[in-house]
Amino acid sequence: MSRQASRLDAKxxxxxxxxxxxxxxxxxxxxxxxxxxxVNKQLERIxxxxxxxxxxxxxxxxxxxxxxxxxxxxxxxxxxxxxYLNVQPTISNWSPASxxxxxxxxxNPLTEFVELPADLVNLRxxxxxxxxxxxxxxxxxxxxxxxxxxxxxxxxxxxxLRVKFVRRLEEAIPAGED
Amino acid sequence: MSEEIVFDCLHAEIVNYCLDASKDQHDLATLEYIGFTTxxxxxxxxxxxxxxxxxxxxxxxxxxxxxxxxxxxxxxDNLRTNNHGMYVxxxxxxxxxxxxxxxxxxxxxAPKFVAFTCGLVRxxxxxxxxxxxxxxxxxxxxxxxxxxxxxxx
Numbered sequence: 001m002s003r004q005a006s007r008l009d010a011k012x013x014x015x016x017x018x019x020x021x022x023x024x025x026x027x028x029x030x031x032x033x034x035x036x037x038x039v040n041k042q043l044e045r046i047x048x049x050x051x052x053x054x055x056x057x058x059x060x061x062x063x064x065x066x067x068x069x070x071x072x073x074x075x076x077x078x079x080x081x082x083x084y085l086n087v088q089p090t091i092s093n094w095s096p097a098s099x100x101x102x103x104x105x106x107x108n109p110l111t112e113f114v115e116l117p118a119d120l121v122n123l124r125x126x127x128x129x130x131x132x133x134x135x136x137x138x139x140x141x142x143x144x145x146x147x148x149x150x151x152x153x154x155x156x157x158x159x160x161l162r163v164k165f166v167r168r169l170e171e172a173i174p175a176g177e178d
Numbered sequence: 179m180s181e182e183i184v185f186d187c188l189h190a191e192i193v194n195y196c197l198d199a200s201k202d203q204h205d206l207a208t209l210e211y212i213g214f215t216t217x218x219x220x221x222x223x224x225x226x227x228x229x230x231x232x233x234x235x236x237x238x239x240x241x242x243x244x245x246x247x248x249x250x251x252x253x254x255d256n257l258r259t260n261n262h263g264m265y266v267x268x269x270x271x272x273x274x275x276x277x278x279x280x281x282x283x284x285x286x287x288a289p290k291f292v293a294f295t296c297g298l299v300r301x302x303x304x305x306x307x308x309x310x311x312x313x314x315x316x317x318x319x320x321x322x323x324x325x326x327x328x329x330x331x
Contacts, residue, residue: 008224008244011181014185017185017220017249018185018188020219023219024216025212027215028212049187049191050188053187054183054184085184086181
């Protein structure tokens, strides 16, 4: 239609739109809470809620069967990152008991335009990701712990997200916020 | 589209966060402001390599057609102006309202789902040098009408 429409890459715009909106939210939270830990908690909770909704979409989209072991779950998580964030984390660092693994990200779209000031070293900027994994897996009766081991925002070479299997939930608990 | 659902979920969470009853005085203004900063930054990246808009009308056209289509995945259904700084954008199936049922109770809640966009448009225009007031009006879900008033002085 007009001169600029053809030049703009919709996929890139979408991803930047998400990144910038998320950034605006984090900034707002930093204004709202004095304590950085509270911001981390809020971001995690938002991720958790999103994960609970995204898993439905994921199951419908991929018609994945039930995972029989954690390695399959790890592959599904990897696939989900590819579908929803257009990044492909590497799965590695399995624990000997195969109940713990890491997702390694070369790049993280959420932090594309972000630099952390020195006084915010405790901010887990991408806490939404760990929350998302936890929320999504809880909906398929898997309780996991999920945390950041390394973060490019803090000067590490890669961003490493660790996932640890805790237990299988016997009964589906009603969806709610923690 | 896969990325759309992620944004839709994030948007819903932002709405919940801003209107969480446990915080005092947290209202639509915060939500609008989050939209404002997003729009302000996003438009800068989008128009970085383009040529300068020649006037207000051209800028408005860009925001209400190209920009809108990129963000909301459809063209607006109607765009009008009175040629005195008032623009009305009509979207008959607004992205953030399409998943909501259309009862009177839901209609009451509608302002929550349009505030972010009001800010987004205002922020985008602001970075392009147009100071405006953006309001939205929802009469029947999922249709929505945005009024953009350019503040000249």
